[in-house]
Amino acid sequence: xxxxxxxxxxxxxxxxxxxxxxxxxxxxxxxxxxxxxxxxxxxxxxxxxxxxxxxxxxxxxxxxxxxxxxxxxxxxxxxxxxxxxxxxxxxxxxxxxxxxxxxxxxxxxxxxxxxxxxxxxxxxxxxxxxxxxxxxxxxxxxxxxxxxxxxxxxxxxxxxxxxxxxxxxxxxxxxxxxxxxxxxxx
Amino acid sequence: xxxxxxxxxxxxxxxxxxxxxxxxxxxxxxxxxxxxxxxxxxxxxxxxxxxxxxxxxxxxxxxxxxxxxxxxxxxxxxxxxxxxxxxxxxxxxxxxxxxxxxxxxxxxxxxxxxxxxxxxxxxxxxxxxxxxxxxxxxxxxxxxxxxxxxxxxxxxxxxxxxxxxxxxxxxxxxxxxxxxxxxxxxxxxxxxxxxxxxxxxxxxxxxxxxxxx
Numbered sequence: 001x002x003x004x005x006x007x008x009x010x011x012x013x014x015x016x017x018x019x020x021x022x023x024x025x026x027x028x029x030x031x032x033x034x035x036x037x038x039x040x041x042x043x044x045x046x047x048x049x050x051x052x053x054x055x056x057x058x059x060x061x062x063x064x065x066x067x068x069x070x071x072x073x074x075x076x077x078x079x080x081x082x083x084x085x086x087x088x089x090x091x092x093x094x095x096x097x098x099x100x101x102x103x104x105x106x107x108x109x110x111x112x113x114x115x116x117x118x119x120x121x122x123x124x125x126x127x128x129x130x131x132x133x134x135x136x137x138x139x140x141x142x143x144x145x146x147x148x149x150x151x152x153x154x155x156x157x158x159x160x161x162x163x164x165x166x167x168x169x170x171x172x173x174x175x176x177x178x179x180x181x182x183x184x185x186x
Numbered sequence: 187x188x189x190x191x192x193x194x195x196x197x198x199x200x201x202x203x204x205x206x207x208x209x210x211x212x213x214x215x216x217x218x219x220x221x222x223x224x225x226x227x228x229x230x231x232x233x234x235x236x237x238x239x240x241x242x243x244x245x246x247x248x249x250x251x252x253x254x255x256x257x258x259x260x261x262x263x264x265x266x267x268x269x270x271x272x273x274x275x276x277x278x279x280x281x282x283x284x285x286x287x288x289x290x291x292x293x294x295x296x297x298x299x300x301x302x303x304x305x306x307x308x309x310x311x312x313x314x315x316x317x318x319x320x321x322x323x324x325x326x327x328x329x330x331x332x333x334x335x336x337x338x339x340x341x342x343x344x345x346x347x348x349x350x351x352x353x354x355x356x357x358x359x360x361x362x363x364x365x366x367x368x369x370x371x372x373x374x375x376x377x378x379x380x381x382x383x384x385x386x387x388x389x390x391x392x393x394x395x396x397x398x399x
Binding site for chain 2: 132152158
């Protein structure tokens with residue numbers, strides 16, 4: 001794995017390498033290099049499997065983080081490639097030419113996060129949200145509770161209990177007399 | 187009232203089918219559903235008994251609760267001994283089991299299937315999601331109360347209810363049908379505009395006829 005990363009470092013700049021486990025690595029690279037890196041890893045280093053492509057919304061940094069998870073069947077190593085893109089101008093290179101099934105992930109990201117992938121097939125079609133009019137719902141500035149209250153009908157009388165306290169009061173009334181520190185499940 | 191007024195009223199009572207294109211509009215009916223009056227007392231009683239003893243459920247799993255229908259069908263809980271059988275299409279079914287949460291994408295299909303079912307038809311809603319949203323009460327795409335979109339006869343509470351609870355629900359439904367209390371279909375026809383308004387409020391891309399025959 002070290003050799004693979006060294007060979008990659010000769011080509012482009014790697015911002016950080018995280019080694020989570022013996023078979024799980026994460027590298028962070030620049031947005032422009034993604035096509036180069038992925039085609040290099042697929043063709044030269046035999047990372048033939050794109051397991052998933054997903055996004056995380058870092059609203060505090062005004063960034064989206066995209067993770068491309070690759071797998072190598074020869075050396076049995078997972079490699080996550082992280083890319084940060086701007087939140088306002090969220091646009092990314094489409095990789096459907098490298099892995100044809102990536103169009104589905106990209107379509108999902110377009111709908112749920114509003115990240116555009118120009119050139120990706122059927123990227124503008126609705127994936128699960130039919131006729132959605134608000135901002136993409138997985139963005140963290142979208143308030144789901146407010147939207148739910150506004151759109152759907154709440155049934156009055158709904159109460160919510162804190163599970164821990166509720167269980168203690170209702171189920172473990174006699175049980176709770178035993179010192180709390182003595183119980184491992186709390 | 188002269189003839190002109192009657193014509194106008196008839197025109198207003200017709201459905202607009204605005205979701206369809208001009209060409210498609212001619213293919214669908216624009217008539218509203220009408221309430222059905224019960225027949226004479228004893229015949230209706232006999233019919234209700236017959237309806238209650240042969241409940242045919244629509245095989246449309248609309249949420250996670252549909253998983254409870256599998257053990258119900260198979261040998262352990264064996265719903266056939268209660269005269270309940272699954273049917274593949276809405277036209278043949280008389281009971282619609284809403285299995286748990288319904289997203290907006292699903293409620294569109296639910297409305298369509300429900301309207302295509304032939305009367306008399308009954309709805310069992312299982313799971314807390316259908317009652318008040320359950321754990322998805324703050325979700326952006328899961329409706330909270332199913333009874334604002336289609337009429338519901340029996341609720342089975344739980345998350346998820348066991349097949350035993352479902353059997354109890356079916357038996358309750360049978361008792362209600364025999365007592366002649368299950369008139370969800372008539373309720374739907376009488377409050378048709380209210381239901382349509384609620385449905386169209388959540389289903390933004392309404393591209394089907396207003397009433398699906």
